[in-house]
Each structure stands twice: as structure tokens, then as C-alpha cells.
Amino acid sequence: MEDAEKLLLIEEYHDRLGTQIPIRDVHVSLHGIAENQLAMGIPQVGSALDRLMAQGLDRHQALHAISTVIMEYLYGKLSDGADENAYIRQIEGLTADKWWALSEPGKPRPRVIGHRGRRRKKRR
């Protein structure tokens, strides 16, 4: 899939959600970068997505969480130079709680009930 087509799908997805996103182009681009890293098979990014979803985030929230680390990396690239190893370390240390504390400071993170993650135990 071409990048332009991918970005259009990401925009359409947000339209269907009906959410207002402040800086639309940046938001969609960050999603695109995260999706590309997953498609490239960067193992730490794939693991982060699995981990965040197992911790109760839906896929969209997990991509937002990954995007916060991407943003920090890009900011580093614009200023004093980014460290790719630091990016990987941050992705590896990313948790749903860390992301929630950044995006909704002071608010308790809602617990997802009945999340159907990969690590769900079998019911008897």
C-alpha cells in the first residue's frame, strides 16, 4: 500500500470515530510512522503494541502511546540529535500506565473489563 493511501485510510478511520484531533496532519503522520514501523517488522515496536494491548489499550490507543515515543525521537532529531538506541529503549519500556500518565495527567486510567488480549487465560 502506498503511503498516501495509508494516510488517507488513517484519516478516514479518525473521521468514523468522530474525534476532534487538534493537529490533524501531525496526528495522521505519527500513526503512519507507527504503522510503517510495524509493517517493517521492527520487533520492539511489535512487542510494544502487543504489550500495550495486553495491558488494556485498544489498538488505536496503543498506536498513540507508541507515537508519543516517536514524537520525542523526532524532537530530538530536530534539536541536539536523536539517539536510535534511546528510542528503542523507550519503546521497550513503554507501558499503558506510562502513556496514560502522559496523556491524561492526574486522571486514573480506566481498567478494561473483558479485554480479549493474546494472553487471556482459558475459561473452564
Ligand SMILES: [Zn+2]
Ligand atoms: Zn489517532
